[in-house]
Amino acid sequence: MSINTNLSQLQSQLPDQVTLVAVSKTKPVADLMEAYAAGQRIFGENKIQEMAEKQQQMPKDIQWHMIGNVQRNKVKYMASFVDLIHGVDSLKLLNEINKQAEKNDRTISCLLQLKIAKEDTKFGMTSEDAHSIIDSDHFKSLKNISIVGVMGMASFTDNTMQIKEEFTTLKNTFESLKEINPDLLEISMGMSGDFPLAIECGSTMIRVGSRIFGARNYTK
Numbered sequence: 210m211s212i213n214t215n216l217s218q219l220q221s222q223l224p225d226q227v228t229l230v231a232v233s234k235t236k237p238v239a240d241l242m243e244a245y246a247a248g249q250r251i252f253g254e255n256k257i258q259e260m261a262e263k264q265q266q267m268p269k270d271i272q273w274h275m276i277g278n279v280q281r282n283k284v285k286y287m288a289s290f291v292d293l294i295h296g297v298d299s300l301k302l303l304n305e306i307n308k309q310a311e312k313n314d315r316t317i318s319c320l321l322q323l324k325i326a327k328e329d330t331k332f333g334m335t336s337e338d339a340h341s342i343i344d345s346d347h348f349k350s351l352k353n354i355s356i357v358g359v360m361g362m363a364s365f366t367d368n369t370m371q372i373k374e375e376f377t378t379l380k381n382t383f384e385s386l387k388e389i390n391p392d393l394l395e396i397s398m399g400m401s402g403d404f405p406l407a408i409e410c411g412s413t414m415i416r417v418g419s420r421i422f423g424a425r426n427y428t429k
């Protein structure tokens with residue numbers, strides 16, 4: 210099936226309040242342009258270098274989301290254009306994003322990545338970490354970042370009950386953080402395999418790749 214068809218099928222399933230991030234990692238610019246031609250304007254990448262290369266080649270009305278783990282020494286390569294960084298998992302990283310945003314005279318929006326999966330392979334902070342960051346004077350002094358929500362990845366499992374539990378944990382953490390910081394708006398959760406469940410559990414932003422662009426080939 211074509212990218213165009215995949216996208217319109219997907220869009221027709223989404224409630225109005227849910228934003229679709231088209232996850233285009235490993236895919237060639239031609240594929241992204243097909244999605245662009247179909248009206249998609251938000252793309253998610255997990256490698257900073259790859260995102261920067263694509264950004265240079267593509268129309269400038271695209272919003273670029275960094276959804277992967279961010280190495281601090283690479284923040285500078287995306288600071289001039291990135292629209293939302295999903296995977297912020299430490300205050301140290303926030304410091305660096307703030308510094309690079311300041312150099313570029315902009316404010317960069319971030320999501321705090323929470324560890325909701327039981328697997329050890331998934332990154333993210335605890336709910337306590339997130340609370341103490343949002344509550345800290347140091348965080349409040351960072352003028353060039355804005356935390357607009359949370360992000361999480363559920364376990365890779367067929368156990369729907371478990372995934373639902375993990376999404377619900379993220380939703381509850383979001384609600385309690387929002388009491389401290391009313392600016393929080395977004396809950397980034399849900400991928401190709403679990404986005405309907407994520408939406409049921411309160412997701413406002415889904416990150417969908419293979420369902421739009423087809424399976425990824427990492428061996429190339």
Ligand SMILES: *Cc1c(COP(=O)(O)O)cnc(C)c1O
Pocket residue numbers: 232234255276277362400401402416417418419420
């Ligand atoms: C690759 C990736 C996705 C998209 O995965 P699909 O299963 O292809 O939809 C979503 N979120 C993150 C963080 C990813 O790395």
